[in-house]
Amino acid sequence: MLKGFQTILVKELKEMMRDPKILVGIIIVPLIMFPILGLVIGYATQTAQEEAAQARLLVVDNDGGNWSQAFIKFFRAVNVTTTVINNTTPEQVVSQDLLTQNNSTQFLLIPQGFSENMTQFTNGNLNVKATVDIYGVFKSGGIFSNVASAGITTIVEGFNRAVSPNVIYASQSTILDGEIQAGVDPNTLSGLLFIQSLALPITIMILLTYAMQIAATSVAMEKEEKTLETLLTVPVDRFAILMGKLSGSIFIAGIGAVAYMFGYNYMLGSFAGMAQTGAPGVDLAALGLTPSLFDYTLLGLSLFVTLLSALALAVIMSAFAEDVRGATALIGYIYPVIFVPSLALMYLDINSLPLFVKAIFYAIPFSHPVIASKAVVLGDYATVVFGIIYVAAFTIVIMYIASRLFATEKILTAKLKFKRRGSKKTAEQQE
Amino acid sequence: MGLAVEAKDLVKQFGNIRALDELSFHIKQGEIFGLIGPNGAGKTTTLRAISTLILPTSGSVEVFGLDAVNQAGEVRKIISYLPEEAGAYPNLSGWEYLKFMAKFYTKNASELEKIINEAAQISGLADRLKDKAKTYSKGMKRRLLVARALMTKPKLAVLDEPASGLDVLHAYYVRGIIKTYVKEHGVTVLLSSHNMLEVEYLCDRVALVNKGKIVVEGKSDELKQKYESQNLEEVFAKVVGYA
Numbered sequence: 001m002l003k004g005f006q007t008i009l010v011k012e013l014k015e016m017m018r019d020p021k022i023l024v025g026i027i028i029v030p031l032i033m034f035p036i037l038g039l040v041i042g043y044a045t046q047t048a049q050e051e052a053a054q055a056r057l058l059v060v061d062n063d064g065g066n067w068s069q070a071f072i073k074f075f076r077a078v079n080v081t082t083t084v085i086n087n088t089t090p091e092q093v094v095s096q097d098l099l100t101q102n103n104s105t106q107f108l109l110i111p112q113g114f115s116e117n118m119t120q121f122t123n124g125n126l127n128v129k130a131t132v133d134i135y136g137v138f139k140s141g142g143i144f145s146n147v148a149s150a151g152i153t154t155i156v157e158g159f160n161r162a163v164s165p166n167v168i169y170a171s172q173s174t175i176l177d178g179e180i181q182a183g184v185d186p187n188t189l190s191g192l193l194f195i196q197s198l199a200l201p202i203t204i205m206i207l208l209t210y211a212m213q214i215a216a217t218s219v220a221m222e223k224e225e226k227t228l229e230t231l232l233t234v235p236v237d238r239f240a241i242l243m244g245k246l247s248g249s250i251f252i253a254g255i256g257a258v259a260y261m262f263g264y265n266y267m268l269g270s271f272a273g274m275a276q277t278g279a280p281g282v283d284l285a286a287l288g289l290t291p292s293l294f295d296y297t298l299l300g301l302s303l304f305v306t307l308l309s310a311l312a313l314a315v316i317m318s319a320f321a322e323d324v325r326g327a328t329a330l331i332g333y334i335y336p337v338i339f340v341p342s343l344a345l346m347y348l349d350i351n352s353l354p355l356f357v358k359a360i361f362y363a364i365p366f367s368h369p370v371i372a373s374k375a376v377v378l379g380d381y382a383t384v385v386f387g388i389i390y391v392a393a394f395t396i397v398i399m400y401i402a403s404r405l406f407a408t409e410k411i412l413t414a415k416l417k418f419k420r421r422g423s424k425k426t427a428e429q430q431e
Numbered sequence: 432m433g434l435a436v437e438a439k440d441l442v443k444q445f446g447n448i449r450a451l452d453e454l455s456f457h458i459k460q461g462e463i464f465g466l467i468g469p470n471g472a473g474k475t476t477t478l479r480a481i482s483t484l485i486l487p488t489s490g491s492v493e494v495f496g497l498d499a500v501n502q503a504g505e506v507r508k509i510i511s512y513l514p515e516e517a518g519a520y521p522n523l524s525g526w527e528y529l530k531f532m533a534k535f536y537t538k539n540a541s542e543l544e545k546i547i548n549e550a551a552q553i554s555g556l557a558d559r560l561k562d563k564a565k566t567y568s569k570g571m572k573r574r575l576l577v578a579r580a581l582m583t584k585p586k587l588a589v590l591d592e593p594a595s596g597l598d599v600l601h602a603y604y605v606r607g608i609i610k611t612y613v614k615e616h617g618v619t620v621l622l623s624s625h626n627m628l629e630v631e632y633l634c635d636r637v638a639l640v641n642k643g644k645i646v647v648e649g650k651s652d653e654l655k656q657k658y659e660s661q662n663l664e665e666v667f668a669k670v671v672g673y674a
Contacts, residue, residue: 225519233483236535412479413445
């Protein structure tokens with residue numbers, strides 16, 4: 001072994017393990033964060049499975065023949081609760097809101113001539129195939145949102161295996177915003193949008209953490225280098241110092257937000273292209289599933305106010321640090337609050353969460369850009385605007401606290417002190 | 432001549448710690464006044480209270496007749512504070528830093544230029560002022576900051592350990608600036624130091640601080656004579672009962 005290696009290693013471990021900021025940030029936070037995330041995702045999986053198990057299927061039997069009866073019976077045999085109606089067009093199902101009335105999110109259309117085609121196929125005329133149409137309401141929730149729709153296709157395949165391979169061809173259509181998009185598979189759509197729902201939170205997480213580091217480092221560096229101490233004794237309004245620092249960070253963050261919007265737009269463009277070549281007939285833009293200029297403006301605004309709140313919070317947190325290292329460690333405590341909702345919302349529709357979890361997610365300002373990005377796709381502007389107002393109000397409160405901090409000697413003397421028993425309090429710094 | 436600083440019964444409490452304990456002293460206009468004492472004696476706290484950075488728990492500080500608490504904004508116009516071991520903005524050049532700081536005192540372009548040129552002369556950094564501050568040595572940084580503190584010809588310059596940690600030549604340069612510049616421009620200086628020799632060389636009068644109190648105050652020579660000591664270090668040791 002290298003000479004002196006052990007001595008240095010022991011010293012390093014002692015030094016780091018005794019630093020409560022490192023202990024909490026590196027060890028305690030992940031130990032808490034990931035179990036919480038696991039619980040949330042576990043809940044989402046369970047809910048999706050339960051929904052799939054309890055899914056009611058509306059069957060529009062416009063054929064009424066023996067084979068259609070057998071087909072419906074097969075569904076019942078695998079414990080799918082079905083409601084059967086006759087002589088109804090898909091448009092009528094949608095316009096009369098029959099899905100909601102039957103507590104279902106999808107329906108199976110057995111067209112006229114189904115039994116006849118089945119009979120011909122089973123009698124050896126393999127050129128004739130029976131068709132059924134599956135219509136599913138599109139939900140942009142997350143990875144588990146279209147589990148039920150996929151389940152029906154599996155049952156149709158099961159029926160084919162029982163009777164004869166490829167006897168029934170099942171076409172997929174999507175019901176989006178009350179309109180039928182014929183030939184658009186909800187699973188394909190959901191797959192494409194899932195890529196977005198992964199990329200967006202990741203980008204937002206990176207942008208927020210990076211911006212907070214910039215702001216915190218900026219204040220901490222001023223404290224460490226004592227340039228802040230100098231500034232506080234020159235004839236300048238202390239609020240101007242705070243606003244100057246924040247505006248500098250906002251400017252950088254603003255450039256970040258714009259760059260992010262351009263990048264995001266490019267990404268969506270490339271996915272739309274992939275969708276057109278990879279899955280003919282699926283055009284996200286034509287379906288209104290790519291953001292418009294108005295959507296981008298709202299998204300940009302949501303991201304901007306969130307960045308602002310993060311920056312203001314970073315400034316306050318760093319005021320309690322003595323140096324850059326301390327500020328970085330303190331900012332680390334906020335990361336779980338950014339990561340948990342962002343990671344969770346990759347997989348989940350916020351509306352599928354229990355009320356108290358939903359309330360917590362809405363209360364965290366950093367969740368709102370992710371929530372907004374999903375909401376604009378569905379045209380839910382009220383949620384986006386609420387988020388912007390809420391985060392703006394939060395930011396004003398934080399900035400008020402920051403301005404009070406700058407107006408007093410606390411900006412120089414306050415520091416977060418960890419006592420041995422884990423309690424913490426602010427202490428004054430003296431010569 | 433009137434008083435530049437008058438501190439009366441200053442008390443500063445940090446939680447359970449009494450950093451200043453009814454500390455009183457005064458500085459005459461044009462004087463170089465030194466606060467000396469060990470670490471934790473209360474020197475920096477005193478300088479910070481006079482520079483409007485912290486509020487005294489009780490007592491009062493007046494700077495040229497202005498109350499440092501109630502007229503802090505006015506006090507900041509006539510003082511200049513140099514914290515101990517302060518740095519500059521690493522990514523700004525020395526020139527940019529001086530300009531940035533000068534802009535708080537004047538918006539007039541010709542005055543601004545005059546102030547910066549003055550600072551350039553005081554610092555003696557010449558062309559190096561064009562370089563970023565992060566490329567400066569500790570001594571160069573301190574010269575830049577001392578120049579910044581004096582360039583506006585403040586009525587009161589508060590300098591916390593102005594030459595601490597500097598090598599012989601840089602320390603000599605900085606002390607030289609303080610001594611000559613102050614006398615030429617009639618700037619009053621309040622400085623703190625651990626270095627008793629430095630204080631003897633620079634200061635017209637000194638106050639020895641211990642445990643938040645002024646234990647003795649006067650001219651160096653008088654104090655040495657009174658306590659039959661070779662230097663201020665010995666005076667201090669005798670006053671606090673160490674020797």
